[in-house]
Amino acid sequence: MARIVIKFGGTSVADVEHIRMIAHRVKAEVERGNHVAVAVSAMAGTTNQLVDYAVEAATLYDLREYDVVVSAGEQVTAGLLAIVLQDLGVPARSWLGWQIPIETSDAHGSARIERIETADILRRFEEGQVAVIAGFQGVDTQGRITTLGRGGSDTSAVALAAALNAERCDIYTDVDGVYTCDPRIVPQARKLDKITYEEMLEMASLGAKVLQTRSVEIAMKHRVRVQVLSSFADTPGTFVVDEEEIVEQAIVSGITYSRDEAKITLTSVPDEPGAAASIFGPLADAAVSVDMIVQNVAADGKTTDLTFTVRKADLARAGKVLEDLRASLGYADLRADANVVKVSVIGVGMRSHAGVAQSMFMTLAEKGINIQVISTSEIKISVLVAEEYTELAVRSLHAAYGLDQV
Ligand code: ASP
Ligand code: MG
Numbered sequence: 001m002a003r004i005v006i007k008f009g010g011t012s013v014a015d016v017e018h019i020r021m022i023a024h025r026v027k028a029e030v031e032r033g034n035h036v037a038v039a040v041s042a043m044a045g046t047t048n049q050l051v052d053y054a055v056e057a058a059t060l061y062d063l064r065e066y067d068v069v070v071s072a073g074e075q076v077t078a079g080l081l082a083i084v085l086q087d088l089g090v091p092a093r094s095w096l097g098w099q100i101p102i103e104t105s106d107a108h109g110s111a112r113i114e115r116i117e118t119a120d121i122l123r124r125f126e127e128g129q130v131a132v133i134a135g136f137q138g139v140d141t142q143g144r145i146t147t148l149g150r151g152g153s154d155t156s157a158v159a160l161a162a163a164l165n166a167e168r169c170d171i172y173t174d175v176d177g178v179y180t181c182d183p184r185i186v187p188q189a190r191k192l193d194k195i196t197y198e199e200m201l202e203m204a205s206l207g208a209k210v211l212q213t214r215s216v217e218i219a220m221k222h223r224v225r226v227q228v229l230s231s232f233a234d235t236p237g238t239f240v241v242d243e244e245e246i247v248e249q250a251i252v253s254g255i256t257y258s259r260d261e262a263k264i265t266l267t268s269v270p271d272e273p274g275a276a277a278s279i280f281g282p283l284a285d286a287a288v289s290v291d292m293i294v295q296n297v298a299a300d301g302k303t304t305d306l307t308f309t310v311r312k313a314d315l316a317r318a319g320k321v322l323e324d325l326r327a328s329l330g331y332a333d334l335r336a337d338a339n340v341v342k343v344s345v346i347g348v349g350m351r352s353h354a355g356v357a358q359s360m361f362m363t364l365a366e367k368g369i370n371i372q373v374i375s376t377s378e379i380k381i382s383v384l385v386a387e388e389y390t391e392l393a394v395r396s397l398h399a400a401y402g403l404d405q406v
Helices: 016-031 046-057 063-070 072-087 119-126 153-163 197-205 213-222 275-285 312-324 356-366 387-400
Strands: 003-008 035-040 092-095 102-104 113-116 130-134 137-139 145-147 168-173 194-196 226-230 238-241 254-258 262-270 290-295 303-310 333-337 340-346 373-377 380-386
Touching: 003 016, 003 153, 016 035, 016 072, 035 072, 035 153, 046 063, 046 072, 063 072, 063 145, 072 092, 072 130, 102 153, 113 153, 119 130, 130 153, 153 168, 153 213, 194 197, 197 213, 197 238, 197 254, 197 340, 213 226, 254 387, 262 275, 262 312, 275 290, 275 303, 275 312, 290 373, 303 312, 303 373, 312 333, 340 387, 356 380, 356 387, 380 387
Parallel strands: 003 035, 003 168, 035 130, 092 130, 102 137, 168 226, 194 238
Antiparallel strands: 102 113, 137 145, 226 238, 254 340, 262 303, 262 333, 290 303, 340 380, 373 380
């Protein structure tokens, strides 16, 4: 008998009617003779509401209590799905994170799964029972409830699939797969049948919101076959798989954009050993993560400008840290710009093909889009451009790399 893990996102469990619909999918999987564990999200909108409550209760809230509050949505859906399954004659029970337990770090609000105890679930599989598991939550070594960061029920599902050695992890959402680009911006975007773990990891971390980044890391590490598909359609989705499984690998598989970027430029930074360390060290201490960085050689041999990006939410904090250190860092001016977008081109084919960056730069140049910062890895090229060019940049790149639907 195969073990299958199925995850349902918030829109798939938006109300009891929807829960009944997806329960039929679970039932069908059971009738195919599979052992099934289901990970559920909170009903659409619920987690946002719970976050708002926590913020309203106190601006500087205790993160341990925040986790108690925001994890509550998944408890409701897990119980409801178990009730509906039982009503359909499918033996099922709900599990909260701490009951399994799903052991996590104590980084409240963004905890990492460390271990999942599977003995009880496996024993109940043998009795024919479906395990309905509250996603997004776990328990730390102190016995306190933790959550895995927004979108974390993807990670619950993939980690469960790894722990249970599942044949497949089906992630049901409201889109029918992974697209070459966000279809809301590029109507010509195509659904991919398959995508490699590495590309999916880049896409998730560069702005595609279909899977939580951490879930892809776990899938890649444990070689979990993940399928992203829609609970509102009966078509196969996109499989996230090993590179060897993809016969005809495109050079570029997808284009992403992220508006969650802000640019900081420090002018006339002394060009001397230790300058970068004394800027980025304090930022790291303030939990500001820095993404793209450019620094030029000093034309006068003494000072140079330094530009880098941070998350939009961290811009004010980063600015404060740098202002406070202005005297010791010795820069002339701090310029902040939140009006930027990071556009990225992703594909494992870049490893073996030259010229991918050049076509990106040419395409943007032809549209008169100025590139402010560039960063690359083996399989991606990212550029920072003014936010107003988001659509134009993304659409023209999509066409230039031959990704448009024909
Ligand atoms: N309900 C949580 C959230 O909205 C977890 C998830 O849906 O994946 O972030
Ligand atoms: Mg999600």
